[in-house]
Amino acid sequence: MSKSQKQKEPVQYGTLPKAxxxxxxxxxxxxxxLPYGRPSLICGEAGSGKTLMSIEFIVRGAxxxxxxxxxxxxxxxxxxxxxxxxxxxxxxxxxxxxKKIRIDHVHIDRSEIEETxxxxxxxxxxxxxxxxxxxxxxxxxxxxxxxxxxxLNNQAVLRTELRRLFSWLKQKGVTAIITGERxxxxxxxxxxxxxxxxxxxxxxxxxxNQITTRRLRVIKYRGSVHGTNExxxxxxxxxxxxxxxxxxxxANKVSTERISTGVPALDDMLGxxxxxxxxxxxxxxxxxxxxxxLAASFANEVCNRKEKCVYFAMEESPNxxxxxxxxxxxxxxxxxxxxxxxxxxxxxxLYGLEMHLVAMHKCIKKYRPSVVVIDxxxxxxNIGSVSEVKNxxxxxxxxxxxEQISVMFTALSLNTIINEQTDEGVSSLVDAWILVRDIEFNxxxxxxxxxxxxxxxxHSNQVREFIITGKGLQLVDVYLGPEGILxxxxxxxxxxxEQTGEAIRSNAVTRxxxxxxxKRKVLEAKIASLHTEFESVEEELNKVYLEExxxxxxxxxxxxxxIRIRKGETEENVQKPKTSRKK
Amino acid sequence: MVRIDKKWELRxxxxxxxxxxxxxxxxxKKYCEEHLKGQxxxxxxDLLEKPQLAEGDQILAIPTLVRKVPEPIRKIIGDLSxxxxxxxxLNIRPA
Numbered sequence: 001m002s003k004s005q006k007q008k009e010p011v012q013y014g015t016l017p018k019a020x021x022x023x024x025x026x027x028x029x030x031x032x033x034l035p036y037g038r039p040s041l042i043c044g045e046a047g048s049g050k051t052l053m054s055i056e057f058i059v060r061g062a063x064x065x066x067x068x069x070x071x072x073x074x075x076x077x078x079x080x081x082x083x084x085x086x087x088x089x090x091x092x093x094x095x096x097x098x099k100k101i102r103i104d105h106v107h108i109d110r111s112e113i114e115e116t117x118x119x120x121x122x123x124x125x126x127x128x129x130x131x132x133x134x135x136x137x138x139x140x141x142x143x144x145x146x147x148x149x150x151x152l153n154n155q156a157v158l159r160t161e162l163r164r165l166f167s168w169l170k171q172k173g174v175t176a177i178i179t180g181e182r183x184x185x186x187x188x189x190x191x192x193x194x195x196x197x198x199x200x201x202x203x204x205x206x207x208x209n210q211i212t213t214r215r216l217r218v219i220k221y222r223g224s225v226h227g228t229n230e231x232x233x234x235x236x237x238x239x240x241x242x243x244x245x246x247x248x249x250x251a252n253k254v255s256t257e258r259i260s261t262g263v264p265a266l267d268d269m270l271g272x273x274x275x276x277x278x279x280x281x282x283x284x285x286x287x288x289x290x291x292x293x294l295a296a297s298f299a300n301e302v303c304n305r306k307e308k309c310v311y312f313a314m315e316e317s318p319n320x321x322x323x324x325x326x327x328x329x330x331x332x333x334x335x336x337x338x339x340x341x342x343x344x345x346x347x348x349x350l351y352g353l354e355m356h357l358v359a360m361h362k363c364i365k366k367y368r369p370s371v372v373v374i375d376x377x378x379x380x381x382n383i384g385s386v387s388e389v390k391n392x393x394x395x396x397x398x399x400x401x402x403e404q405i406s407v408m409f410t411a412l413s414l415n416t417i418i419n420e421q422t423d424e425g426v427s428s429l430v431d432a433w434i435l436v437r438d439i440e441f442n443x444x445x446x447x448x449x450x451x452x453x454x455x456x457x458x459h460s461n462q463v464r465e466f467i468i469t470g471k472g473l474q475l476v477d478v479y480l481g482p483e484g485i486l487x488x489x490x491x492x493x494x495x496x497x498e499q500t501g502e503a504i505r506s507n508a509v510t511r512x513x514x515x516x517x518x519k520r521k522v523l524e525a526k527i528a529s530l531h532t533e534f535e536s537v538e539e540e541l542n543k544v545y546l547e548e549x550x551x552x553x554x555x556x557x558x559x560x561x562x563i564r565i566r567k568g569e570t571e572e573n574v575q576k577p578k579t580s581r582k583k
Numbered sequence: 584m585v586r587i588d589k590k591w592e593l594r595x596x597x598x599x600x601x602x603x604x605x606x607x608x609x610x611x612k613k614y615c616e617e618h619l620k621g622q623x624x625x626x627x628x629d630l631l632e633k634p635q636l637a638e639g640d641q642i643l644a645i646p647t648l649v650r651k652v653p654e655p656i657r658k659i660i661g662d663l664s665x666x667x668x669x670x671x672x673l674n675i676r677p678a
Binding site for chain 1: 596598659662
C-alpha cells in the first residue's frame, strides 16, 4: 500500500495477477483482488454473507470488468437467487439474458439417489465445463460445496473429487470462489478446501453485547501480501462494503482557513474567526445545555455558505431536530430541501461501532460534505468500551482530516465516571473543545459556555452566558459584580438595579437643578424688590431735590420780579414776556 | 413378484468409455434382461458428446442411471455392481 512498495512493483518479476472483485474495500485489503485464475475459499457460518459476497464478485465482474461468470448454486434455485439479490440492485435475469452470467442450480436430493459401486463427479465437471465454455466465463462460484457431502455418501470419493475439482479449476484458468460452511475447530467442515485454495477469506458474524458486527479476515493468500486484520463490513442496499482500517500515518494536510461556527460571539471567542477547516470540535455538556442547538447552528451556517453538511443524528430523528431547531429561529428544512443538508439518523445500538464507522464512511464518501456533525457520540459507549469508542473516533477524525472535512461532535457529560472518561478520551483527540455547563445560582439554572481548548489559535478564557433565544444563539458576558458572577435573572436584576440607581441619581440631579433655578428666581425676585425700593428711595430723594429746584426757581423768579419792579419798567414791557410765558 | 404392467424407460449417463461406465452398462443390461425382459428401454447419453444434457437431469456423478418412467424419477449412481441395491433403487423389487 505504501509508496515504496508501489515503486518497487515494476521491478518485481512474475507477480501474481489478480482479479478485481469490485467489492468496496476488499480489493484494498487484498491488494488488488483475488488471485487470478485460481480458486479462493470464502468460509463462514450461516448468514455471514458468503453467497452475497460471491454473487457480488460474479455480478461486478460481469458489469464492471467485462468478465463473464458462472454461478453454480447448490442451495438456492436460480429464481430464488435472482430475487434475493434483486434488493441489491443486481438484475440477474438481464445479465443471464445477455450471456454475461450463467446460473446453474445443482440439485442434490438424497432421497432420490441411490449409490451403488464406484463413481466419480465427472458429471459435475462436465456441467461446469459446459457452463464455462458456453459464455466464455472467467469467473466461477461454487456455492456451497458442503451440499455435495450431505447429498452423497462416499466421502472418500468426494474428497478426491474435490481435490480434482480445485486443480481442474486452476487448469481451466478461471478465477473461482468456493464457499464453505465453517466447521468446528476448522475453517470448513471437510477441513480440505482451505488447503487447496490459494486464498482463504473468513467471514464472521459476531455478537458482542447483543450487537452484531460482520467481520472479514484474509487468512491466507498465496504469493501476495494482504491485510491481516479483521475488517468490519457492511451489507446494505449497495452490496458489501469493507472498511480497511486506515493506516494512521499522521501525514494529513492541514488548512489555515477558518470557518464560522454560526454563533458570531463564539467565533469571537475562538480568536475572532471560528474554527479551522478540517478541524474537529467537541461540544460537551450536561443534558439540556444546548449542544444540539450549537450543532444545528453550525450546520445551518455551513449550508448558508452553500456547502454540504452531513448530520449524523444518534438520538433524535431528523424531523424532531428540524422542529426543535425551528424554535430557535433556524430553518434546517430549507437546507434539507435544497440538498445541502443530509440527515443520517441511526440509533447507536443499531449495530456495532465498526459498522457505524463503515456506515459513516460510506455516507461521507457518497455525499462529500465539507462539514460533518455527530450528535451525540455519547451513546456509543453503550456498544463498546471507552477505548473502543476512542479508537473508532480516532479513525473517524483521521479519515475526516484526510478528506479535509470539519467535524463537530457533541457529547453528553453526566457526572458518572464512565462519561467523564469519554470526555477525556475524546477531548485529547479534538482540536477544539467547547464546554457548555449549567450554572446553578439563585434558584435557577443558566447556561455557561467556555472554550476549554482550541489548538493553534488565541481563544477567550472567559465564561460567557449562553442564551438560547427565538432568534438564535447568543452569548453575553456574565455579570461580574460586587456579589460575584451573576447570570440569568440575577444578572437581569442586577442590571435593573443599576438602572434604578441611575434613574434615582439622575432624578436627584434634576431636583438640584430645579432648586438652583428656584434659588435664582428667589434671588432675582429679591433683586427686583431691592430695585424698586431703591427707586422709591431715589424718588424720595429726587422729590426733595425737585422741591429744592422748584423753590430755587420760584425764588429766582421772585427776585427777577423784584428787580424788574425796582427798575420801574412799564406794564407793557413786562406784559410781553408774560404772555409769551403763558403760551 | 415382477411387475410387468409398466414400460420402463431408463437412461444411463456416462462420460466416455471409462471402465466404470462399461461396467455399469453391462450390469444394467444384465439386470434388465433378468427382470424386465421386453419392457424396458435403455438410453445411453455420453456427456462428453452432449454436455448440455447434464443440467436437465441434475447429473453430478458418473455413471448415473436415471429411471424416467415410471415416475417418480429415481437415480442410481455408481457402477451398479450391487444388484440388490439397483433393483430396490429402481423399485423393481420392493425393499
